[in-house]
Amino acid sequence: MAMASLSSLPHSLHSSPSTSSANYVIPSKPPCPKRLRFGSSNRRHTKSFAPRAAVDEVSVLEPPPPQPPSSGSKTTPNPELVASLKLNLLSAVSGLNRGLAASGEDLQKAEAAAKEIEAAGGPVDLSTDLDKLQGRWKLIYSSAFSSRTLGGSRPGPPTGRLLPITLGQVFQRIDIFSKDFDNIVELELGAPWPLPPVEATATLAHKFELIGSSRVKIIFEKTTVKTTGNLSQLPPLELPKLPEGLRPPSNPGSGEFDVTYLDADIRITRGDRDELRVFVVS
16 A cells, blocks of 8 residues: 555656656756846846956056145256347347446346246255356346445446546456355456556455355455556555455345356356346356
8 A cells, every 4th residue: 555655646756766767857958047237227227237357346546646746856857948038148248348338228128138037947956056156256247236326326436538537347266175255257448548458357356155055255355456467557546345245245244145146158147136147157
């Protein structure tokens, strides 16, 4: 009875493993794995998520923006721009007889040209560029000479053909090792005909020191004058006062000026009365 009841069961339950495999239904395609869906609730715009290659999963980050220069750093000026501005400045002061022949318009042009190159060159730091001061510099322009007196902005003998005084070349000789700072002024003293003119060279010796990144203090020591010719042949004549930026200061202790632009062949300075002076290497 027990056997009969077992025989009445479906074949799929009591058949042996060897014969039952023929009765299993094998699907023709493996079932697809269920994909995750995310994004918009609109099924028409829903995107499928599937694993991608590792190289596709690497995020590429943009490089960080360059850090702005600190307030104490000095940017490198554009060489082409500086060269153009230097030519502009030299052109503005050329033909002005170092400022003696400058008109009001000439003064404005020279001032504007100097400010442009000062801005392009950036602040001067003599603590690192002191070696650029070394050498002999020739004065090619001084705004103080525009008063048409050899005294600069202070009273002095007027310049003119009737006075037998001619201002020659003006130099500054700087030695950064000995701290010597000499103003050298060439003068020509006229003499009655038929006597030849007398040439004189006055050297105002100073010592200098730095009192700031771009400020120089000069301490007057002595003046020496060398002449070529016989001064005894000349009538009594008062020598002209030197421009205030070149003669000993009224305070014999010191004088000061700022170096506002400096490179290997040109130097711009401004005195305590804001006189603009332009020098070139001699």
